[in-house]
Amino acid sequence: MASALLISEVFPPRNGGSGRWFFELYGRLENQNFLVAAGTATGDKEFDSAIDHQIRIRRLALSSEHWGLRSLTGLKFYYQSFQGIRRIVRDEGVSQIHCGRCLPEGVIGWLLNKSLKLPYLCFVHGEDIQAAMESRELSWMIRRVFSSAEVLIANSHNTARLLIAHWDVSVDKVQVLHPGMDAERFVPAERDRSFCAAMGWLERTVILTVGRLQRRKGHDVLIRALPLLLKEFPSLHYVIVGEGEERSELERLVTGLGLSDHVQFLGEVDDSTMIQCYQQCHLFALPNRTEGSDIEGFGMVLAEAQACGKAVLAGDSGGTRETMLVGETGIIVDCQTPEALADAIQHLLSDGDRLEEMGLRAREHVAITLDWRVHVEKARAIFNSIGDQ
Template sequence: MRILHVLDHSIPLHSGYTFRTRAILRQQRVLGWQTFQITGPKQGASTQDKESVDGLDFYRTPAARGFKARLPALRQLAVIDALEARLLQVAREVRPDILHAHSPALNAIAALRVGRRLGIPVVYEIRAFWEDAAVDHGSSSDGGLRYRATRAMETYALRRVDAATTICEGLRADIAARGIAPGKVTVIPNAVNIADFSVGGARDEALAAQLGLDGKVVLGFIGSFYAYEGLHILLEALPGIIARRPDIRLLLVGGGAQEAALRAQAEALGVAGHVVFTGRVAHDQVQRYYDLTDVLVYPRVKMRLTDLVTPLKPLEAMAQGRLLVASDVGGHRELIEDGRTGVLFAAGDPKALADQVLALLAAPQRWEALRASGRRFVEHERNWAASVARYVAVYNSVHPGVDAERAA
């Protein structure tokens, strides 16, 4: 089986999107399938037509050009056109059995055009509705013209592809509400590679001292600083937490659009001395920062994006047997069982966040069970081998002959 994956972007860029892609590709190869990968113009400029990263080859697409690319209203069409042209070249070279496009819909439409031309079935994977992410990033307004156009493009693609997958039940329900037959959509959930994570990593005391965290209780967040992550809620909760536990420090590892605003907020709240901003760290160094953290906090705000989409970071925390506190948005509730694998609080409520953090820290008798339950959950239900095995039925539905026995 030869599968050509059509992607928005890939490693070496770091994001939940690229890490999920890498995990899928590696596991599909374990199953004996041949995978090929192409990224669209949004990957950014590249000096190579084909780039090898972590043992995976990615065909790159040049930037969109021409009058469409110069006009904001037509720029997305230019991206589709550029990807279509490059995808046609690559598909003719590698001769795939299936085109597997991944969010956003621009990739699916380019794949549909090439699939029709070459007679290749198209599978489309929806990882999030990008119109909702655009609202959070401020590049689109909720219900505005661009929002509705992007949503219509997504629905158009879903109706025309041969099969669809998505990452969680929240997204599948929204897709079904658009009139897409439920049987057409398969959930391939986010997962972790258990072998990549161990329980009880040793604290790096030198790093702790360097960051001013020696002898402190550390709350942590490791990831991208997007507005929907709700880190401003975490900062609002911090004065109340520190008032009762002055030994607590907040470790924020990463960066992004909200970093300057968060730094200013910490100063305004008078808690800057209790917050450590590390900036972005190399991926191979992230574990050192996880090992400094006593409780990981995921304070996502409530909106369509966070209610529908399940994040990857809480699964990584559970895989390490770590304590975690998260807001009760839909995406978290699909992953975290309150009081069993983690602790939930009312989204958007700094006092509720503070109360749950303090209650958890005051109850060490609960920690062992929480850590063990979280680890069991990912071991048995959210590992990549089990998740990727679900593609067997999807691919068989559009191209009979996938070796289901081997993939199982």
């Protein structure tokens, strides 16, 4: 019997930072006390039956074109989701609900609270509440979620500030729990010439970005910065890991600027290849920016890159600075323009000794502060404070 149920539309094998966070976190907790109600995804049956994780998972259709309540599509989605989750609650003896996001999971938690008196907490990621502020309907729904939740878990101090300043949430209700990384898997490595040869990276200076191809990630700004950087670093090679709605536009930009020999789209890769990419790059960059109301909540990839001994660069938006010791393990840059980004990268790549020192310090920093061991203990304490646990 499960005492706590996590509801999350995004969960492996589907890619997404929040899903990866929940997989890593809940997989390290006592599995007999936790159950995950996850959204369906291609390959989910094979993933759920794999023996290399012990998470108990129930799959439901948790995706919808509309998350509001004023459309028939939205109403039907919430009714069906509520009924499906309620059956799991009764079958498994669930006593508390963990909502992966404000929408739609938080609304389902709110409905369960009103109908079954189940206490719930809600994870908040930053970009979710920023986007919802543009809709009166979604804002109204989120305020209902926040008012009845026992705890709101913010993924960064920046997200916590948004909750308190813009959503009138009590300071006492907010807990900050950063996403983390596995310092035993994400580790530094010596130069691997065979891997670099296979990737076409030999004799190249590699800048790496990992993440969904979205406007806020700023891939396009770094691509536009390359012509400025190639004057001094002719072997520069920009490697992009991930997929998303911006891929075709980014590919057109690369072609238009004549940069096909200097930009490599790897798409989605397995974890082993991704770790090797971190280990073999020279600099990790997440040139994120605020795009409308869309922000980067935290930036787990920055923690993973640092664990692999790499200096990192991130945009001055959202909670990315909380992943690093600014100036010691990475730098924060205004990534609105390619000129500013190119200037920052030029300074880093021109000082190999500093880049190496920052990488060494980065590994030390995240191993102490952002390893999952630290987060699991804090999460367990938060969960034990909910309801009757």
